[in-house]
Amino acid sequence: xxxxxxVRTIRALATIWLVxxxxxxxxxxxxxxxxxxxxxxxxKESYETVASSLHLDLPLWEQYMRTLSGLVRGDMxxxxxxxxxxxxxxxxxxxxxxxxxxxVIVATSAIGILFGVVAAVKHDKLVDKAIRFFxxxxxxxxxxVFAVLLIFLFCLKLKWLPSGNIGSFRHYVLxxxxxxxxxxxxxxxxxxxxxxxxxxxxxIDVARMKGISESAVIIKHGLRNALFPVVTVLGGQIVTLxxxxxxxxxxxxxxxxxxLSVTAAQTRDFPLLQYCVFIMIATFTFVNLLVDLSYAALxxxxxxxxxxxx
Amino acid sequence: MMVNLLEIRNxxxxxxxxxxxxxxxxxxxxxxRQGDFYALVGESGCGKSTVAxxxxxxxxxxxxxxxxxxxxxxxxxxxxxxxRQMRAVRGLKIxxxxxxxxxxxNPVVSIGKQLLEAIQAHTRLPRKQAMDKAISLLELVxxxxxxxxxxxYPHQLSGGMQQxxxxxxxxxxxxKLLIADEPTTALDVSVQEQILKEIDDIxxxxxxxxxxxxxNMGIVAQMCNRVAVMYGGVIVEDGFSADIFSEPLHPYTQGxxxxxxxxxxxxxxxxxxxxxxxxxxxxxxCRFLHRCPIAxxxxxxxxxxxxxxxxxxxxxxxxxxxxxxxxxxx
Amino acid sequence: MSGQPLLEVSHVxxxxxxxxxxxxxxxxFYAVDDVSFRMEExESVGIIGESGCGKTTLAxxIAGLEQxxxxxxxxxxSSVHAKMGRDMRKSIQMIYQDPYASVDPRxxxxxxxxxxxxxxxxxxxxxxxxxxxxxxETMGFTxxxxxxxxxxxxxxQIQRICILRSLVLSPKLLICDEPVSSLDVSIQAQILNLxxxxxxxxxxxxxVISHDMSVIHHIxxxxxxxxxxxxVETATKHDLFANTQHPYTKALIxxxxxxxxxxxxxxxxxxxxxxxxxQEKPGCLFQDRCExxxxxxYDQRPDMLPVNTGHYVACHDVQTMARKDS
Numbered sequence: 033x034x035x036x037x038x039v040r041t042i043r044a045l046a047t048i049w050l051v052x053x054x055x056x057x058x059x060x061x062x063x064x065x066x067x068x069x070x071x072x073x074x075x076k077e078s079y080e081t082v083a084s085s086l087h088l089d090l091p092l093w094e095q096y097m098r099t100l101s102g103l104v105r106g107d108m109x110x111x112x113x114x115x116x117x118x119x120x121x122x123x124x125x126x127x128x129x130x131x132x133x134x135x136v137i138v139a140t141s142a143i144g145i146l147f148g149v150v151a152a153v154k155h156d157k158l159v160d161k162a163i164r165f166f167x168x169x170x171x172x173x174x175x176x177v178f179a180v181l182l183i184f185l186f187c188l189k190l191k192w193l194p195s196g197n198i199g200s201f202r203h204y205v206l207x208x209x210x211x212x213x214x215x216x217x218x219x220x221x222x223x224x225x226x227x228x229x230x231x232x233x234x235x236i237d238v239a240r241m242k243g244i245s246e247s248a249v250i251i252k253h254g255l256r257n258a259l260f261p262v263v264t265v266l267g268g269q270i271v272t273l274x275x276x277x278x279x280x281x282x283x284x285x286x287x288x289x290x291x292l293s294v295t296a297a298q299t300r301d302f303p304l305l306q307y308c309v310f311i312m313i314a315t316f317t318f319v320n321l322l323v324d325l326s327y328a329a330l331x332x333x334x335x336x337x338x339x340x341x342x
Numbered sequence: 343m344m345v346n347l348l349e350i351r352n353x354x355x356x357x358x359x360x361x362x363x364x365x366x367x368x369x370x371x372x373x374x375r376q377g378d379f380y381a382l383v384g385e386s387g388c389g390k391s392t393v394a395x396x397x398x399x400x401x402x403x404x405x406x407x408x409x410x411x412x413x414x415x416x417x418x419x420x421x422x423x424x425x426r427q428m429r430a431v432r433g434l435k436i437x438x439x440x441x442x443x444x445x446x447x448n449p450v451v452s453i454g455k456q457l458l459e460a461i462q463a464h465t466r467l468p469r470k471q472a473m474d475k476a477i478s479l480l481e482l483v484x485x486x487x488x489x490x491x492x493x494x495y496p497h498q499l500s501g502g503m504q505q506x507x508x509x510x511x512x513x514x515x516x517x518k519l520l521i522a523d524e525p526t527t528a529l530d531v532s533v534q535e536q537i538l539k540e541i542d543d544i545x546x547x548x549x550x551x552x553x554x555x556x557x558n559m560g561i562v563a564q565m566c567n568r569v570a571v572m573y574g575g576v577i578v579e580d581g582f583s584a585d586i587f588s589e590p591l592h593p594y595t596q597g598x599x600x601x602x603x604x605x606x607x608x609x610x611x612x613x614x615x616x617x618x619x620x621x622x623x624x625x626x627x628c629r630f631l632h633r634c635p636i637a638x639x640x641x642x643x644x645x646x647x648x649x650x651x652x653x654x655x656x657x658x659x660x661x662x663x664x665x666x667x668x669x670x671x672x
Numbered sequence: 673m674s675g676q677p678l679l680e681v682s683h684v685x686x687x688x689x690x691x692x693x694x695x696x697x698x699x700x701f702y703a704v705d706d707v708s709f710r711m712e713e714x715e716s717v718g719i720i721g722e723s724g725c726g727k728t729t730l731a732x733x734i735a736g737l738e739q740x741x742x743x744x745x746x747x748x749x750s751s752v753h754a755k756m757g758r759d760m761r762k763s764i765q766m767i768y769q770d771p772y773a774s775v776d777p778r779x780x781x782x783x784x785x786x787x788x789x790x791x792x793x794x795x796x797x798x799x800x801x802x803x804x805x806x807x808x809e810t811m812g813f814t815x816x817x818x819x820x821x822x823x824x825x826x827x828x829q830i831q832r833i834c835i836l837r838s839l840v841l842s843p844k845l846l847i848c849d850e851p852v853s854s855l856d857v858s859i860q861a862q863i864l865n866l867x868x869x870x871x872x873x874x875x876x877x878x879x880v881i882s883h884d885m886s887v888i889h890h891i892x893x894x895x896x897x898x899x900x901x902x903x904v905e906t907a908t909k910h911d912l913f914a915n916t917q918h919p920y921t922k923a924l925i926x927x928x929x930x931x932x933x934x935x936x937x938x939x940x941x942x943x944x945x946x947x948x949x950x951q952e953k954p955g956c957l958f959q960d961r962c963e964x965x966x967x968x969x970y971d972q973r974p975d976m977l978p979v980n981t982g983h984y985v986a987c988h989d990v991q992t993m994a995r996k997d998s
């Protein structure tokens with residue numbers, strides 16, 4: 033067991049380092065940050081001053097080693113553009129994103145699973161058909177299209193809700209809806225098919241024959257086993273949400289880390305960009321690690337590592 | 343006269359498949375008394391499993407339904423019970439064992455918990471007593487180290503052991519009727535022998551009735567006192583096992599027995615029932631018409647009813663019954 | 673015809689790793705543990721055993737679908753292995769337990785039957801027809817069934833199609849792994865009759881694997897009894913039943929429920945279950961379940977020794993008795 037955890041952790045760290053390095057080199061291909069800061073008509077002297085203050089005059093490998101050693105020491109560097117530690121900038125913008133994301137993740141999981149279970153239990157009935165229609169719509173239409181449509185309907189036409197920025201709970205309603213529809217759709221599809229599969233197993237009938245309530249059969253025996261594939265996908269959903277937030281945040285002008293990352297890329301603010309990516313990869317790997325470990329917690333067959341009987 | 347424990351009257355169970363209605367059980371009558379070891383025999387598609395599932399009311403309502411008929415258990419019609427009432431029957435009065443032990447237990451819950459669930463479904467025992475009862479159930483089905491096994495998971499047990507656990511679950515609340523749907527088909531012959539004998543011992547101890555669904559005539563001959571043979575959704579022969587084996591009356595029963603290879607005899611060629619089970623049956627003719635060696639024109643004109651040929655020996659065949667009438671006339 | 677046997681299996685072993693949790697230590701269990709036997713042309717040999725005895729693995733080794741860890745399999749003197757050539761593949765064919773899983777559901781009957789010919793020798797349609805059509809009739813199919821797909825046939829018909837397919841290449845050995853286990857009793861009879869008929873018509877040799885003693889009794893000339901990877905007894909059908917020697921074989925035969933209610937014999941119930949753990953102890957693999965186990969049984973594995981012509985048993989008890997008699 034220890035070995036399992038250790039191996040996975042090492043792999044996770046290696047992944048983080050690799051992607052981080054990839055971003056390091058790729059971002060430097062996108063253009064010259066000094067030019068961004070100073071503009072097209074900078075003088076040679078001001079160019080050299082700025083470049084050396086940002087250590088951009090050093091050979092590429094030296095830059096890399098400097099940044100890497102900084103990462104290891106915990107010094108994430110200063111934003112080129114804002115002249116402040118990147119960690120501070122990030123933290124400042126974390127609020128809106130976290131507020132939004134955490135609610136989305138919890139709500140979409142709960143609602144998605146609920147829809148999936150209902151659709152499976154009442155399969156081929158009207159409820160199931162309605163849910164399936166919804167999931168097709170939800171899976172195919174991108175979240176920013178929803179965002180724009182929702183703004184059009186609720187902000188322009190009905191004038192019920194604000195269309196941008198933060199300030200109150202009402203500002204989060206439309207972003208929440210735009211971000212949730214997709215994940216609810218895919219989680220409910222998956223839950224539905226996993227449930228249908230599980231409910232056709234013989235142990236479901238054995239459970240019924242005990243005389244326990246139908247809901248106990250469906251939840252304790254059905255859902256309990258159907259959740260495995262769903263847990264995998266939930267992990268992926270969390271990651272997608274963090275990534276997909278970029279566009280929605282932009283559409284709603286939310287000052288979150290989505291917009292921060294996009295701006296950092298646009299302005300060639302390498303340290304800031306590097307930091308945003310780093311946090312995202314770390315979250316991603318951590319979430320995947322949790323998913324892996326949760327399997328072992330939930331399924332005794334995986335704990336034993338051996339699927340064959342005796 | 344004893345009241346029958348289970349009395350099935352004119353049961354019709356149908357299901358929808360590809361825009362058609364399949365009449366899986368098309369008019370079945372069956373009487374099981376207390377203590378009977380009753381075999382329901384037939385090949386795939388004859389409806390025997392559907393009969394079992396109809397009794398327990400665990401047919402999938404999204405595509406199957408009991409069209410008509412009564413299933414009287416201790417005098418109460420199970421078909422008319424609402425879900426809550428039916429739950430009071432399942433596990434307490436009727437227990438069921440299924441064919442594949444590897445998929446009959448929830449893979450992520452321990453054996454102990456699954457047993458406790460069965461016990462607590464109908465009793466309100468304090469935990470310690472419930473645990474003790476669970477352990478004694480495992481002892482009853484001859485599982486070694488029962489106290490240890492409570493913490494085991496299904497995948498840690500062999501197929502035979504898993505089936506024993508399923509039997510323990512079915513017997514947890516001392517049901518009057520145990521329905522066993524091909525309980526040993528997926529098991530090795532040596533394990534099969536052990537388990538069947540153990541079920542029979544339990545039956546004798548508790549004066550329990552068993553309805554055994556099977557296609558294995560050997561098991562039927564050795565263990566069961568009564569047999570019903572099904573074909574095409576109806577019962578074609580029904581009687582005491584001794585009678586049916588010594589004098590099988592229906593051509594299908596005869597064919598079935600003759601076509602089985604046996605270690606007792608040296609047969610160059612096995613008897614064959616020609617053709618296969620038709621997908622549809624025309625009303626007004628015998629279901630076995632196209633495969634029957636003794637079919638006469640009358641068999642295509644009207645469907646025979648299940649009639650008592652000898653005492654307690656019923657058969658659904660014009661030509662057998664004609665023989666009886668001829669014999670009576672003498 | 674050379675004096676060579678059709679098939680010669682010598683001291684074949686096949687092991688698989690057991691993965692225990694997350695340890696790196698590899699432990700193995702032997703699915704096939706030192707098996708040797710021979711088959712002649714046109715002979716029908718049945719292998720009987722319960723789950724875990726290795727009969728399916730042995731069948732797959734002989735068919736060249738797996739590679740033996742140790743030992744040798746010779747077919748007409750040439751070695752059988754997982755990478756053997758097309759010629760050998762033609763001569764050894766196999767049919768399986770689940771007929772529906774053995775055919776591609778997207779190929780019609782003609783496609784299924786013609787595929788082996790096409791792969792082996794890239795035949796033209798007319799040539800293929802010359803081979804396929806007569807066989808088709810023997811099996812009871814008409815020409816218009818050639819365009820049908822598997823789902824339009826019954827289980828028994830598909831199994832006949834699989835047999836047909838295996839005969840298209842005129843093999844010398846047909847391995848049948850549980851050929852009738854998933855079929856109804858009345859269909860089983862049809863298939864068993866068909867197999868017997870074909871054998872005499874085409875002088876095919878059969879290797880039939882089953883857990884059903886009645887099936888093995890019906891179709892075999894000679895029977896091999898396997899337990900946990902080893903052969904415990906082998907004899908002609910007649911001898912095996914008339915003069916059963918090994919305690920396991922006796923128990924297996926006694927466990928078959930007799931379809932005559934008048935004969936309710938008291939059975940020798942075999943206790944316990946076969947477990948791979950037995951391979952890790954010294955001595956006979958059957959020691960824990962054997963009524964007649966003696967001190968030697970816990971210590972040494974018995975060798976296969978003859979008790980009669982063509983009748984071999986691996987059991988210390990039997991061998992001791994035999995020595996006493998002589």
